[in-house]
Amino acid sequence: MFLLYTSIAGGGTPSVKPSELAAQEGPVSLVGQVVGRPTGDANAEGLRFRLHDVKDPSSPTVLVVYKGSVPDLFASGRDLVVEGELRNGTFVATPGTMVTKCPSKYTAIKPSDQ
Amino acid sequence: MADLGRAALLLTLGLCLYACIVGTVAAVTRKRRLAMSARNALIASFGSTLVATTILVAGFVRNDYSLVYVAETSSRSLGGIYKVSALWGGQEGSLLLWLLILTGYAALAVWLNRNRTRDLVVWVTPVLGGIAVFFSFLLVAVASPFVTQVAPLDGSGLNPSLQNPYMMSHPPFLYLGYVGLAVPFAFAMGALLSGRTDERWIVATRRWTLIAWTALGIGQLLGSHWAYLEVGWGGFYAWDPVENAALMPFLAATAFLHSVMIQEKRGMLKVWNMVLVSLAFCLSIFGTFLTRSGVVNSIHSFAQSSIGAWFLAFIVIAVVFSTVTIVWRLPLLRSTTKLESLISREAVFLYNNLLLVALCLTILWGVAWPILSEAVRGDSVVVGRPYFDFFLRIFGLPLLLLMGVGPLIAWRRASLRGLGATFFWPISIAIGTGVVLLILGAGSSIPGLIAYTFSAFVLAAIGLEFVRGTRARRALSSESWPVAFGSLVGRNRRRYGGYIVHVAIVLFAIGVAGASAYDSVVEGRLAKGEALTVSGYTVRYVGLSERQTDHATEVRAKLAVSKDGKNLGGLEAGKNSYKIAGLEPQVSSEVGVRTDYLTGEDLFVIPETIYDDGSMYFRIFVKPLVNLLWLSGLVFLLGSIIALWPDARVQRRLAVRYEEASSPVRGR
Numbered sequence: 001m002f003l004l005y006t007s008i009a010g011g012g013t014p015s016v017k018p019s020e021l022a023a024q025e026g027p028v029s030l031v032g033q034v035v036g037r038p039t040g041d042a043n044a045e046g047l048r049f050r051l052h053d054v055k056d057p058s059s060p061t062v063l064v065v066y067k068g069s070v071p072d073l074f075a076s077g078r079d080l081v082v083e084g085e086l087r088n089g090t091f092v093a094t095p096g097t098m099v100t101k102c103p104s105k106y107t108a109i110k111p112s113d114q
Numbered sequence: 115m116a117d118l119g120r121a122a123l124l125l126t127l128g129l130c131l132y133a134c135i136v137g138t139v140a141a142v143t144r145k146r147r148l149a150m151s152a153r154n155a156l157i158a159s160f161g162s163t164l165v166a167t168t169i170l171v172a173g174f175v176r177n178d179y180s181l182v183y184v185a186e187t188s189s190r191s192l193g194g195i196y197k198v199s200a201l202w203g204g205q206e207g208s209l210l211l212w213l214l215i216l217t218g219y220a221a222l223a224v225w226l227n228r229n230r231t232r233d234l235v236v237w238v239t240p241v242l243g244g245i246a247v248f249f250s251f252l253l254v255a256v257a258s259p260f261v262t263q264v265a266p267l268d269g270s271g272l273n274p275s276l277q278n279p280y281m282m283s284h285p286p287f288l289y290l291g292y293v294g295l296a297v298p299f300a301f302a303m304g305a306l307l308s309g310r311t312d313e314r315w316i317v318a319t320r321r322w323t324l325i326a327w328t329a330l331g332i333g334q335l336l337g338s339h340w341a342y343l344e345v346g347w348g349g350f351y352a353w354d355p356v357e358n359a360a361l362m363p364f365l366a367a368t369a370f371l372h373s374v375m376i377q378e379k380r381g382m383l384k385v386w387n388m389v390l391v392s393l394a395f396c397l398s399i400f401g402t403f404l405t406r407s408g409v410v411n412s413i414h415s416f417a418q419s420s421i422g423a424w425f426l427a428f429i430v431i432a433v434v435f436s437t438v439t440i441v442w443r444l445p446l447l448r449s450t451t452k453l454e455s456l457i458s459r460e461a462v463f464l465y466n467n468l469l470l471v472a473l474c475l476t477i478l479w480g481v482a483w484p485i486l487s488e489a490v491r492g493d494s495v496v497v498g499r500p501y502f503d504f505f506l507r508i509f510g511l512p513l514l515l516l517m518g519v520g521p522l523i524a525w526r527r528a529s530l531r532g533l534g535a536t537f538f539w540p541i542s543i544a545i546g547t548g549v550v551l552l553i554l555g556a557g558s559s560i561p562g563l564i565a566y567t568f569s570a571f572v573l574a575a576i577g578l579e580f581v582r583g584t585r586a587r588r589a590l591s592s593e594s595w596p597v598a599f600g601s602l603v604g605r606n607r608r609r610y611g612g613y614i615v616h617v618a619i620v621l622f623a624i625g626v627a628g629a630s631a632y633d634s635v636v637e638g639r640l641a642k643g644e645a646l647t648v649s650g651y652t653v654r655y656v657g658l659s660e661r662q663t664d665h666a667t668e669v670r671a672k673l674a675v676s677k678d679g680k681n682l683g684g685l686e687a688g689k690n691s692y693k694i695a696g697l698e699p700q701v702s703s704e705v706g707v708r709t710d711y712l713t714g715e716d717l718f719v720i721p722e723t724i725y726d727d728g729s730m731y732f733r734i735f736v737k738p739l740v741n742l743l744w745l746s747g748l749v750f751l752l753g754s755i756i757a758l759w760p761d762a763r764v765q766r767r768l769a770v771r772y773e774e775a776s777s778p779v780r781g782r
Contacts, residue, residue, distance in 0.1 A: 015496030031496045043639060043723055043731040069720055069733055071345055072275060072702050081498070096733075099352060 068096035133243030189271035206259035237304035287333030294326025299395035359401035381450035392436035518572035544571035611757025628739030
């Protein structure tokens with residue numbers, strides 16, 4: 001079924017992790033975990049932060065520049081999804097596409113996470 | 115107090131074990147008094163679970179932070195009512211709520227059916243008892259909510275995003291739905307184990323299934339509305355695994371609700387119904403597993419979570435148990451009739467079932483594939499929105515169409531000529547709507563256009579059914595139109611309640627298509643007195659105010675809204691800052707929404723940033739038709755209640771049927 005889908009709907013936006021980003025061309029949906037301190041203003045020149053693979057601190061990170069609505073739950077250590085495209089080593093996000101997930105599911109991992 | 119709580123849970127485990135083991139022995143040896151004893155144990159387990167829950171709630175109310183669970187999900191500054199909802203703010207409490215609802219349902223189900231379907235209920239007791247054993251075991255041995263510690267001064271608090279009125283309603287409704295599916299499952303297994311595979315188990319649980327299904331639907335819509343109002347949750351539906359967790363059992367239960375009608379009317383699909391009810395139940399457990407084990411984040415957090423492996427084991431047991439039982443009883447599940455034509459109402463029901471199950475399984479695959487891939491290959495993949503959207507269109511649009519076809523087509527065998535006459539009006543209206551929409555420029559989204567055309571078709575078909583039925587009643591009894599309409603619905607509650615639910619689904623489809631395709635947005639930084647304009651609305655930033663409540667600082671921007679020069683009054687949007695001792699303050703954005711009840715349009719103001727100079731950055735959306743989603747929830751509830759409402763005539767008919775079925779000479 002999945003093969004059927006990938007063959008038919010190849011035109012959709014693929015979802016990738018930061019570590020797979022280099023091999024991708026064109027717009028993708030990036031899923032990752034925020035590391036370090038974000039800087040900048042999402043309403044002006046853009047919010048800048050780094051993402052690595054979810055739950056894999058050793059994976060390579062990518063710099064993301066994002067403009068638009070910033071979810072309340074956006075913070076270092078959170079998982080998020082953002083759409084955009086890699087340009088010259090920086091992931092330029094499509095404005096307003098950042099999504100974090102329902103916080104209830106963080107409860108199970110809190111002790112080890114924070 | 116914690117000791118008392120632990121003791122109560124231990125007692126629950128004991129009672130459920132007794133109900134399960136002794137109940138099985140009683141059913142096999144046909145000992146009536148033993149069966150009654152097992153049943154009473156199951157009913158009593160509700161009492162002991164209630165005691166445990168009350169103790170935990172009391173812990174929250176009294177700020178008893180010697181309980182680890184209370185300290186982790188509550189704090190002194192937490193607003194009164196949220197102290198109660200913090201009960202299900204974490205894992206252990208959620209499991210306790212599961213068990214409470216399960217034992218409550220179980221007690222009610224075996225009590226209400228104590229004098230009917232006796233041969234079947236003796237098997238229902240051990241099945242429900244077995245499920246409750248699993249949850250009470252988890253609460254006693256693996257994830258106890260009554261673990262104690264040296265009490266800290268304050269708790270770490272409930273996540274601010276969860277301090278929302280929807281926290282009071284959304285999770286309990288979902289649980290009422292999830293857990294409710296255990297009852298039809300237990301009756302189905304009871305029917306198989308006792309060998310009484312006539313449709314009494316379906317009749318006995320029809321209402322249970324409907325209640326569970328309705329609660330699941332309403333729970334999801336409440337969650338949708340919640341996500342709609344929270345910034346950055348991806349709108350009303352984001353295909354998040356946690357959201358899919360509730361959608362899958364809902365789809366399976368929807369298929370089940372339809373296919374049981376075929377078994378009742380035509381004696382077909384007996385095996386299929388057993389499979390569906392088992393699927394719905396297993397998916398409800400799987401859904402709880404998904405939301406509670408942390409497996410969706412990563413296989414690694416799953417390994418850290420204490421309950422994950424137990425849940426997985428229970429799911430395997432449930433799947434194996436139901437499969438083996440169904441296969442063992444296959445000879446008893448032969449259809450009494452065959453499908454006569456591919457153009458008939460039962461055939462349409464069958465197509466509907468296949469589509470619903472296909473949609474359900476593709477979603478399941480989309481949820482499970484990343485987990486499996488990570489477990490097997492160590493490489494995580496992400497299945498995103500395009501995958502789900504694609505299959506929603508592939509399976510959802512035909513489903514929509516079938517909703518219009520089903521009610522109009524005849525049972526057994528429909529003639530093509532009759533069909534032409536029946537469908538003349540709905541098809542004409544649908545094509546007319548399509549053409550008008552195309553002229554108005556809706557052709558920009560082809561799936562949207564198809565959805566609207568199909569919706570028009572379904573609404574026309576349902577409208578036609580109501581008109582025809584009312585006309586027939588008038589001819590029969592010369593009642594006035596409203597009276598005839600009322601008695602039409604009143605005498606066929608299940609049927610017309612169902613049609614009303616169909617209308618709700620259509621409204622939902624229109625809302626989804628409209629809200630995602632046609633919204634407009636404007637954004638900008640405003641100093642006091644400045645304004646933004648979008649789609650005829652003008653939003654002026656008037657000033658800023660600050661309120662101090664017990665648990666948060668609430669900053670609000672006052673906005674003045676006008677449309678086409680007409681003053682529409684004020685609106686507020688801002689941010690709440692929750693302070694918890696020793697932690698960084700947690701901020702929650704509070705959007706401002708102004709609903710136009712006439713057009714179903716929302717003006718949606720997101721307060722992005724409050725700058726030090728008092729200026730603010732706003733992002734303002736106009737979302738047309740989105741309120742149809744929430745309206746559809748009300749219509750859905752209305753239809754379900756009509757379908758659920760007890761009908762004395764039907765009750766009498768059923769009583770006769772029970773008599774016949776219980777008498778030694780059985781036959782249909």
